[in-house]
Amino acid sequence: MGDxxxxxxxxxxxxxxxxxxxxxxxxxxxxxxxxxQTLDGKKPFAPLPGQLGMLSLLGTGEAMFSxxxxxxxxxxxxIKRCGLLTEALHEAEVGQLVGLRGPYGxxxxxxxxxGLDLLFVGGGIALAPLRPFINYVKANRExxxxxxxxxxxxxxxxxxxxxxxxEAWPTMPDTNMHVTVDKGAAGYEGNVGFVPTYMEELxxxxxxxxxxxxxxxxxxxxxxxxxxxxxxxxxxxxxxLEMRMKCGxxxxxxxxxxxxxxxxxxxxxxxxxxxxxPDEK
Amino acid sequence: MSQVNEMQAxxxxxxxxxxxxDTVGYIIGWGATRFPDRTTPVFIHEAKDADKLMWNEYCxxxxxxxxxxxxxxxxxxxxxxxxxxxxxINRLIIDNQIKRENVYLIGLPCEGxxxxxxxxxxAHKNPxxxxxxxxxxxxxxxxxxxxxxxxxxxxxxxDEKHAYWKGVYDKCIRCFACRNVCPVCSCKECFADQYxxxxxxxxxxxxxxxxxxLTRSYHVGDRCVECGECERVCPMDLPLMLQNRKMLKDIxxxxxxxxxGLSEEDRAPILGDYDLSDRDEFM
Amino acid sequence: xxxxxxxxKEALAxxxxxxxxxxxxxxxxxxxxxxxxxxxxxxxxxxxxTLPPKDxxxxxxxxxxxFTTGPNAQIAEVQGTEKQVLFGVRSxxxxxxxxxxxxxxxxxxxxxxxxxxxxxxxxxxxxxVKTGPFCFCDSMGLDPSSAPNADVQxxxxxxAYAVTAQTERGxxxxxxxxxxxxxxxxxxxxxxxxxxVSVPEDFPKKLMGMFEHPIWDEVSKPCLGCxxxxxxxxxxxxxxxxxxxxxxxxxEFRCWDSCMFSDxxxxxxxxxxxxxxxxxxxxxxxxKLAYFHEQHGQLLCVGCGRCVQKCPSNMDITRFIDxxxxxxxxx
Numbered sequence: 001m002g003d004x005x006x007x008x009x010x011x012x013x014x015x016x017x018x019x020x021x022x023x024x025x026x027x028x029x030x031x032x033x034x035x036x037q038t039l040d041g042k043k044p045f046a047p048l049p050g051q052l053g054m055l056s057l058l059g060t061g062e063a064m065f066s067x068x069x070x071x072x073x074x075x076x077x078x079i080k081r082c083g084l085l086t087e088a089l090h091e092a093e094v095g096q097l098v099g100l101r102g103p104y105g106x107x108x109x110x111x112x113x114x115g116l117d118l119l120f121v122g123g124g125i126a127l128a129p130l131r132p133f134i135n136y137v138k139a140n141r142e143x144x145x146x147x148x149x150x151x152x153x154x155x156x157x158x159x160x161x162x163x164x165x166x167e168a169w170p171t172m173p174d175t176n177m178h179v180t181v182d183k184g185a186a187g188y189e190g191n192v193g194f195v196p197t198y199m200e201e202l203x204x205x206x207x208x209x210x211x212x213x214x215x216x217x218x219x220x221x222x223x224x225x226x227x228x229x230x231x232x233x234x235x236x237x238x239x240x241l242e243m244r245m246k247c248g249x250x251x252x253x254x255x256x257x258x259x260x261x262x263x264x265x266x267x268x269x270x271x272x273x274x275x276x277x278p279d280e281k
Numbered sequence: 282m283s284q285v286n287e288m289q290a291x292x293x294x295x296x297x298x299x300x301x302x303d304t305v306g307y308i309i310g311w312g313a314t315r316f317p318d319r320t321t322p323v324f325i326h327e328a329k330d331a332d333k334l335m336w337n338e339y340c341x342x343x344x345x346x347x348x349x350x351x352x353x354x355x356x357x358x359x360x361x362x363x364x365x366x367x368x369x370i371n372r373l374i375i376d377n378q379i380k381r382e383n384v385y386l387i388g389l390p391c392e393g394x395x396x397x398x399x400x401x402x403x404a405h406k407n408p409x410x411x412x413x414x415x416x417x418x419x420x421x422x423x424x425x426x427x428x429x430x431x432x433x434x435x436x437x438x439x440d441e442k443h444a445y446w447k448g449v450y451d452k453c454i455r456c457f458a459c460r461n462v463c464p465v466c467s468c469k470e471c472f473a474d475q476y477x478x479x480x481x482x483x484x485x486x487x488x489x490x491x492x493x494x495l496t497r498s499y500h501v502g503d504r505c506v507e508c509g510e511c512e513r514v515c516p517m518d519l520p521l522m523l524q525n526r527k528m529l530k531d532i533x534x535x536x537x538x539x540x541x542g543l544s545e546e547d548r549a550p551i552l553g554d555y556d557l558s559d560r561d562e563f564m
Numbered sequence: 565x566x567x568x569x570x571x572x573k574e575a576l577a578x579x580x581x582x583x584x585x586x587x588x589x590x591x592x593x594x595x596x597x598x599x600x601x602x603x604x605x606x607x608x609x610x611x612x613x614t615l616p617p618k619d620x621x622x623x624x625x626x627x628x629x630x631f632t633t634g635p636n637a638q639i640a641e642v643q644g645t646e647k648q649v650l651f652g653v654r655s656x657x658x659x660x661x662x663x664x665x666x667x668x669x670x671x672x673x674x675x676x677x678x679x680x681x682x683x684x685x686x687x688x689x690x691x692x693v694k695t696g697p698f699c700f701c702d703s704m705g706l707d708p709s710s711a712p713n714a715d716v717q718x719x720x721x722x723x724a725y726a727v728t729a730q731t732e733r734g735x736x737x738x739x740x741x742x743x744x745x746x747x748x749x750x751x752x753x754x755x756x757x758x759x760x761v762s763v764p765e766d767f768p769k770k771l772m773g774m775f776e777h778p779i780w781d782e783v784s785k786p787c788l789g790c791x792x793x794x795x796x797x798x799x800x801x802x803x804x805x806x807x808x809x810x811x812x813x814x815x816e817f818r819c820w821d822s823c824m825f826s827d828x829x830x831x832x833x834x835x836x837x838x839x840x841x842x843x844x845x846x847x848x849x850x851x852k853l854a855y856f857h858e859q860h861g862q863l864l865c866v867g868c869g870r871c872v873q874k875c876p877s878n879m880d881i882t883r884f885i886d887x888x889x890x891x892x893x894x895x
Contacts, residue, residue, distance in 0.1 A: 012676045015641050058631045059809035083832035097637035244831045246805045249673035253802030254829050259855035264672045278775045321878040322786040458790035458876050474827050483806045485624040514876035
């Protein structure tokens, strides 16, 4: 994307710093949000919305995650249990020490988005990368025009960031929330239906709008079809890519798609940029 | 025309027919490289390309492993096999990795190839199984020194053996060529790819390399068809067949005369079969 | 200036005073760059070592930091690097260091493990007097008799080497050798490679356009998915990061990895963007011949021929280049 890369880490970028888990929140049955702080009570680093952090359980493994939120003196990462390392992370308790390095990668096009209507579309855990962008918009509300947030998960209990979904974001001025679930449950009164279907029902106009789309590949595929049917162009749609990463600094070689490395040239790409890349994702 | 050239001509003719009459979908064989003393595996799909098949003393590479690449077989796979390849095919059938009816075996009696180390102790020059035979069977020469190098090794003291194998595994670069070329290494997921900390370490040092090499050797165990491919492909020229033959020698001593893959109804995999008469003095 | 071959050991001894001098030698049957033992003459007549010299800058296993786990977890970067001299490097291997410099030292982040070693490395190249059956460096735009990025270039005149300093660091080496050098010059042989490959104009760009071409099915079929080509390659620089742990203490290291391995790009959930040998072979060839060129303006193949020589299936990148070139010409 357009903006320059920002590296706020001044040491050897391959060496993590020891950080402490200071808060854990169970978001859904298989997603937890962890809050990290340095041992001297500071924010480990200052990521821009969309940037990544390499989190390690020393001696168990290391993996790249998107930074979902930050405060004065902490950053947050939301982790879905899906493998060896995330399994171990879900066992972690407040006070446990971990390694953190970053931030890596580019970030959402904050400047380009100014003065536009914004449509955020997220599915499942992939609200995590969108969350810092939405919160940035909330903090700088006057810079952006109308905001729509469309988010869906498998079931009501799988909805992440419920406080923001049902309290913080709906009170943002000139903002419409559209929450949906694939399958309803007792006590749930919201929309039931897949994200792409709901999106078409809502019939968004492409005029002056930027779409930020993050979710599982199958959701992305059908959302894109729906967006194009509504008249959106691929230049208007921004998304994030995921590949296996080890170094985070564009050297180790595994996250390339063509000549682009997702860890430094991404994770944020426009659909127009992705179209230029070889089909190997 | 030399016998080898006659065989090559016959091979091409048979291959063209098999493709022409749809007996096979394609044929795995040897083809030319840009070096006169090397061939490379080729995959011939059309009768007009049958002339790309080669048969000469440089047809060294084992081919059996390639039948595992094709998951969904629309037609039979034709494959050129020598004695060593045929034993590997048999073992793959025994191990339920392939079905006999899914392969068409083009047997090629083999007098030994340019790689003297690979072919030096060959006890089965003729394919032990085939659907069609190219050329005539050749005389088998009894191998008297199958375990000679192992016996020499066994005479060493523990310390000497340790020093020898440490030297071997100091050199290993863990390219996994030995594993990947091995026709009977057929696990979908290999223990050596489990890079959890504390399992097979990915760091290169003699301890981790040794762990890989020895475990692999044990795991191949009674499946080794003695094709010598592991040793041939090792870029560090490690004596891998010595290790494999130590396994085979022990198997022979414990369970009687044994050579893997001599028929498709081989005795049950020796190390996978329990018999009340098995020796159990270690218990 | 000339260095009499009889004085080669003295020259190496001088370099050894304040640096580890790596020379081409066969050790236990493996030809590689190995610390000079102060006795034996290096094997400067061998065409190429089996293992490339990349280990000097990018060790197969390199410790990054030590750690302790638990309530007092700590991380301490592994420090320290020594001066090294790579002596007797061929043009292809010298160029490979230029490639690795671009990979490790440019871009958003530099790689400080590499850069520390690189700053402490002196390269002394020797021109080839003959080429081997697998050499094709001149087709890749190199000259077997000259290595422009080396600090010192030696040219073999038979009884002596013509010695030329090509950098400040090289001038310092000549200073150290002052007592050994005599005035003079001469013409060294200018060999050509027997193996010639025709690289069409705009090859990298055209190859980028062949991502979906059936050629990949064909060339990848013999591949066994081992890492031989990548480990003997002087320019392959992919790595993995992993740990070794005993109790509460451990070491994080990086080690060579290979894009040819099936699990290389596989993600935690099991999805693999390069699931079969076709995608992996394509990625390797495209990285060498297209992607790296797009990123750094040069090919990531130096024509040393090691992969051609060592591939268990006798796959041949030169043949691939010719096949791809033909496919380009045919449309």
